[in-house]
Amino acid sequence: MADRPITYREALSSALREEMRRDERVFIMGEEVGVWGGTYAVTRGFLEEFGAKRVRDTPISEMAIVGAAVGAAMYGVRPIAELMTINFAFVAMDAIVNSMAKVRYMFNGQYTVPMVIRTTTGGGKQLGATHSHAPEPIFAHFPGYYVAVPGTAYDAKGMLKASIRDDNPVMFVEHSTMLQRRSEVPDDEDFVLPIGKGDIKREGSDVTIVTYQKGLEYSLIAADELAKDGIEAEIVDLRWLRPLDIDIVIESFKKTNRCVVVEESLPMYNVGAEIAAQIQLHAFDYMDAPVQRVAAMDIPLPYAGKIEAMALPSPEKIIAAVKEVV
Amino acid sequence: MAKPNKDTLLDWYRQMVLIRRFEERCAELYQQGYIGGFLHLYIGQEATGVGAVNALRKEDHVITAYRDHGIALARGLDVNAVMAEMLGKRTGTSGGKGGSMHLADRDLHMWGGYGIVGGHLPLAAGIALAAQYQEKDEVVLALMGDGSTNIGYFHEALNLSAVWKLPVVWLIENNQYGMGTAVERASGAKELNRRAMAYSSEDGSGMKQGPRIDGMDVIAVHEALSEAVEYARSNGPILVESLTYRLEGHSMGDPQRYRTKEEVEGFQASGPIGRFREYLLENYKSVDDAALDRIDAAVLEQVNEAVAFAQASDDPTFEDLISHVYVD
Numbered sequence: 001m002a003d004r005p006i007t008y009r010e011a012l013s014s015a016l017r018e019e020m021r022r023d024e025r026v027f028i029m030g031e032e033v034g035v036w037g038g039t040y041a042v043t044r045g046f047l048e049e050f051g052a053k054r055v056r057d058t059p060i061s062e063m064a065i066v067g068a069a070v071g072a073a074m075y076g077v078r079p080i081a082e083l084m085t086i087n088f089a090f091v092a093m094d095a096i097v098n099s100m101a102k103v104r105y106m107f108n109g110q111y112t113v114p115m116v117i118r119t120t121t122g123g124g125k126q127l128g129a130t131h132s133h134a135p136e137p138i139f140a141h142f143p144g145y146y147v148a149v150p151g152t153a154y155d156a157k158g159m160l161k162a163s164i165r166d167d168n169p170v171m172f173v174e175h176s177t178m179l180q181r182r183s184e185v186p187d188d189e190d191f192v193l194p195i196g197k198g199d200i201k202r203e204g205s206d207v208t209i210v211t212y213q214k215g216l217e218y219s220l221i222a223a224d225e226l227a228k229d230g231i232e233a234e235i236v237d238l239r240w241l242r243p244l245d246i247d248i249v250i251e252s253f254k255k256t257n258r259c260v261v262v263e264e265s266l267p268m269y270n271v272g273a274e275i276a277a278q279i280q281l282h283a284f285d286y287m288d289a290p291v292q293r294v295a296a297m298d299i300p301l302p303y304a305g306k307i308e309a310m311a312l313p314s315p316e317k318i319i320a321a322v323k324e325v326v
Numbered sequence: 327m328a329k330p331n332k333d334t335l336l337d338w339y340r341q342m343v344l345i346r347r348f349e350e351r352c353a354e355l356y357q358q359g360y361i362g363g364f365l366h367l368y369i370g371q372e373a374t375g376v377g378a379v380n381a382l383r384k385e386d387h388v389i390t391a392y393r394d395h396g397i398a399l400a401r402g403l404d405v406n407a408v409m410a411e412m413l414g415k416r417t418g419t420s421g422g423k424g425g426s427m428h429l430a431d432r433d434l435h436m437w438g439g440y441g442i443v444g445g446h447l448p449l450a451a452g453i454a455l456a457a458q459y460q461e462k463d464e465v466v467l468a469l470m471g472d473g474s475t476n477i478g479y480f481h482e483a484l485n486l487s488a489v490w491k492l493p494v495v496w497l498i499e500n501n502q503y504g505m506g507t508a509v510e511r512a513s514g515a516k517e518l519n520r521r522a523m524a525y526s527s528e529d530g531s532g533m534k535q536g537p538r539i540d541g542m543d544v545i546a547v548h549e550a551l552s553e554a555v556e557y558a559r560s561n562g563p564i565l566v567e568s569l570t571y572r573l574e575g576h577s578m579g580d581p582q583r584y585r586t587k588e589e590v591e592g593f594q595a596s597g598p599i600g601r602f603r604e605y606l607l608e609n610y611k612s613v614d615d616a617a618l619d620r621i622d623a624a625v626l627e628q629v630n631e632a633v634a635f636a637q638a639s640d641d642p643t644f645e646d647l648i649s650h651v652y653v654d
C-alpha cells in the first residue's frame with residue numbers, strides 16, 4: 001500500500017488505535033488520557049471510540065498507575081500506562097524498578113508482564129528545571145524491561161506497535177518537541193519494527209554519529225553542514241536504549257574509525273559513556289580518535305529561553321565535536 | 327454464612343501449627359547458616375493469616391509483603407517447595423531466586439511476597455482491575471503491615487481502588503510495630519481501619535471502613551474476613567484491621583530494644599494457637615489432647631521431611647541465574 005507522510009503524533013495515535021481494535025485486552029490508563037484526550041492529544045477521540053473501561057482516567061498517582069498496570073499485566077490483560085511526562089516517572093521509580101522490572105525474575109518466570117509505559121521526554125520548551133529532563137538513560141540502567149526512544153513518525157508507529165505486542169514490559173519514551181514531525185509511514189496494520197534494532201539514518205564514511213530523538217534531528221542538520229566541508233557523517237539512530245544495538249554501532253565504527261555520541265540527557269553516566277566504553281572494548285584497534293560526547297550541560301535547566309538553549313545540544317555543538325575527531 | 331464445621335476447624339489448627347513449626351525450624355536453619363538474607367517470622371500472627379486466607383475461594387487472590395511464609399502455607403503452597411526456597415534451592419517456589427521474602431505460586435493465585443514496604447499494594451489493585459476487566463467474579467486479599475499504611479503507595483492504591491470500585495479486601499496486620507516503631511509513634515490515626523474514611527463519602531460511596539478485629543482469634547478473623555470478602559465481591563473495596571502481635575523480632579538478630587520482655591510474655595501467654603486449642607477442647611467432645619497431639623506430630627514430621635527435601639535438593643545453576651529476566 002502507498003506510504004503517506006503523517007506526524008509523529010498521528011503515528012502514536014494510529015498505533016494505539018489499531019492495537020486496541022486488534023486486541024480487547026489492550027487498554028489505556030493514566031492522567032488525562034480520556035476526557036481531556038491526552039495531554040499531548042495523542043488519545044483524542046479514544047474515550048468516544050473505546051469507552052471508559054478501556055480508556056481510564058486515573059488520579060494523580062504515578063506509583064499506583066505503574067504498580068496497578070504491573071498487577072493487571074500479571075493477570076492476563078495488556079495495560080498501556082501513561083505517565084504524563086518522564087519528569088513524573090521519578091515518582092514511580094520504585095514501581096518501575098522493583099516491580100515492573102523484577103516480578104518475572106524474582107518469581108522465576110511464573111509471571112509475564114505485557115505492559116507499556118508511555119511517556120514524553122525532553123527540554124527546550126522553557127518549562128524550568130523540574131519539567132525539562134531527558135533522563136531516559138537512567139531508566140535503561142535496569143534489566144527486566146525495554147526502553148524505546150523513537151525519533152521519527154515511522155519509528156514511533158512501528159516501535160509502539162511492537163511494544164504493545166511484546167510480552168515484556170516496555171518504557172516507551174516519546175519526544176515532546178517532535179510530535180509535529182512528519183515522515184512516510186506504511187499504511188499497514190501489521191507494520192511492526194523489530195525490538196532492539198538501530199537504524200542507519202544517513203550513510204557516510206568519515207565519522208559515526210550515534211544518537212536518538214532530538215540528537216538525531218540535530219545530527220541530520222549538522223551532517224548536511226559538514227558535507228559542505230567534505231565530511232560525510234554516518235548517523236546511527238539507536239531507536240532503543242535497551243536492548244542496545246551495539247552491533248550496528250561497532251560495524252559503522254569499523255568503517256569510520258571515529259565516533260561522536262549525541263544525546264539530550266546529562267553528561268555523566270549517560271548513553272555516551274556506555275557507547276564509548278563498548279567501542280574501546282570491541283573496536284580498540286579501529287580507533288583513530290577518542291570518542292566525543294555531546295550532551296546537555298551538567299546543570300538543571302533554567303527558564304529563560306536564551307540560556308536554556310545554551311545548555312542543550314545543538315547542530316553547532318555537534319559540528320564542533322565532529323571536527324575534534326576528523 | 328455457615329459456621330465452620332469441626333473438620334474445618336481442625337484443619338485451621340493444623341495450618342496454624344504448621345506455620346509455627348515451620349517458622350521455628352527456619353529460625354534454627356538460619357542460626358546454622360542454611361538460610362541467608364532476611365528472615366521475617368510469622369510467629370504470633372498465625373490466626374490472622376489462617377483465618378483470612380481461608381475466607382477466600384479457590385479462584386480468589388492473595389498477595390502480601392515480605393512476612394509471607396504463613397500466608398503461603400495457609401494458601402496451600404507445597405511445604406517442601408517453600409522450605410526449599412528458604413534454602414535457596416532449585417526446587418523452591420521461585421527456584422531459589424526469590425528467597426524468604428518472595429514466595430509465590432501462580433496456580434494457587436498466591437501472587438507473592440514483596441520486599442518494598444507498600445510496593446505490592448498497587449499490584450493488588452491491578453490484579454483486581456484485571457479480574458474486573460475480564461468480568462471474573464474474584465476478590466483480591468491484600469495483606470500489609472501497620473507500617474505500610476504510612477507510605478504513599480498505601481494512599482494511592484487504596485484511593486484508586488475506591489475510585490474504580492475494585493474488589494479488594496485491604497487487610498492491615500497490625501502487629502503493633504513496624505520494625506521498632508510503635509504504631510502511635512508513626513501514624514496520626516491509632517485505629518488504622520479509620521484510614522478508610524479518607525477514601526469514602528458521606529453518602530457511603532467509596533471505600534468501606536471494615537472492622538478492627540481480634541487477630542489472635544482465628545474464628546473471629548475468619549468470620550470478619552468472610553463478610554469482607556463477600557462485601558468486596560459485590561460492592562468494592564473494604565479496609566479491615568486485624569490486631570495481632572509479632573512474638574519474635576522483626577527479623578533475625580533484632581535486639582528488640584523497643585519493647586519489654588514482659589510485654590512479649592503477656593502476648594505469649596495468650597498466643598493464638600494455645601487459645602484455639604483450648605477452644606477446640608472446650609467446645610468439641612470428640613476433640614481431645616491426644617487428637618490434637620497427633621496433628622502436631624504429623625505436622626512436625628511434614629516439616630522435617632521438608633527440611634530433608636530442601637537439603638537434598640540441587641542448587642540453582644548458571645542457567646537459572648540468567649533465565650527469566652525477559653520473556654524469550
Ligand SMILES: Cc1ncc(C[n+]2csc(CCOP(=O)(O)OP(=O)(O)O)c2C)c(N)n1
Pocket residue numbers: 393441442443470471472473474475477501503504505572576
Ligand atoms: C520502602 C521501604 N522502606 C523501608 C523498608 C525497610 N523495612 C522493612 S520492613 C519495615 C517495617 C515494616 O513494618 P510493617 O509494615 O508494620 O510490617 P511488619 O514487619 O510489622 O510485618 C521497614 C521499615 C522497606 N523494606 N521498604
Ligand SMILES: [Mg+2]
Pocket residue numbers: 471472473499500501502503504505
Ligand atoms: Mg507491623
